[in-house]
Amino acid sequence: MRAALGLCLLFACADTQRHVARSSVHVETNPPGAYVAMSDSAGTRTLGRSPIDVELSYTTETWEATSGIWWTPGISGALTLLGTGLALASDSNTAGMVAGLSLAGLAGSVFLISFPIALVLTASDSTVISQGYDLGPPTFEASLPGYSTATAVLSSAEPPPSQPIHLGLHPIDVGVPGGQVLGGLGIIGREPARGLGTLGAGERPVIAVFEIHDPSLDSRLARELTQYLGARLAEHGRFRVVPDADLRVRLSEDKSRTYDPCIDDRCQIEIGKAVAASRSLSTRVLRVGTTCTVSSTLFDLKTEAAETAASVRTACTQEGLLDGLDQVAAKLSAK
DSSP states (O other): OHHHHHHHHHTTOEEEEEEEEEEEEEEEEESTTOEEEEEETTEEEEEEESSEEEEEEEEEEEEEEOTTTTHHHHHHHHHHHHHHHHHHHSOTTSHHHHHHHHHHHHHHHHHHHHHHHHHHHHHSOOEEEEEEETTOSOEEEEEOTTBOOEEEEOOSSSSSOSSOEEEEOOBOBOSOTTEEEETTEEEESOOOOOOTTOOOTTTOOEEEEOOOBOTTSOHHHHHHHHHHHHHHHHHHTSOEEOOHHHHHHHHHHHHSSOSTTOOSHHHHHHHHHHTTOSEEEEEEEEEETTEEEEEEEEEETTTTEEEEEEEEEEESSHHHHHHHHHHHHHHHHHO
């Protein structure tokens, strides 16, 4: 079929067409109720809780026969008859006979090629050249407090998928002495918190812990380190911590943008208020050579002013950053 279409293009009897279509994809998670986000060339968007149906747009490029598909076999057939008639009407070995036979031979060859191609294309549907998502292959990510994140990347070869997308999340162990696991990051031999500055449950401030800002970290590791910092703060007993997934959904719904760009203090104060927190925590990592400084600033959302801060110097390794976050959590909880 492709060879026939390629020859047909030489005779201008086929053309390429682009068709845009939309299709719904079902996304489910185990356990149900996880927050689902989608990333593509347009950015990252939080879609809501699973199970959820997502509408995707994709483009199909096809080869299709044009209205002039029968022009080539028709004209070549007529020229074949004309050349044959000219040859028969001329005397043998004359210029007229030679010209007639040449015309009949050339036109007949074109007719023998174009006629079956026209028959095949007329009887068949269009042929797909390529398919692809308008914004590139989407990536789905599911997250839930207490569970590792799960991702799935759709194939660009066959959009849309014929089967539902299933994302399986696994429980993570945070705050267990002797050996902890946070998502894909191993934490070995870390001591439990001592409960510095513990207040009664009714007196503990609610804190929104925003994602650690470090351009050198990939987004997955930054998120896991942020979850670890929140877990250590909650373990000390000084604060009640807003779930990370709640911050993402609130920012997506109320601010019409993704979670990642909310790195300035003003944005974090606004979102902290939206999730009914009384404090927000902004954390940044400054790298100088092999040394990193981890700095966290705690904002009082009522006064919109910095209440306290904590900073430590540590190695820029993953283990060093974990140690730094431990120290920051302890300092903030002791104040």
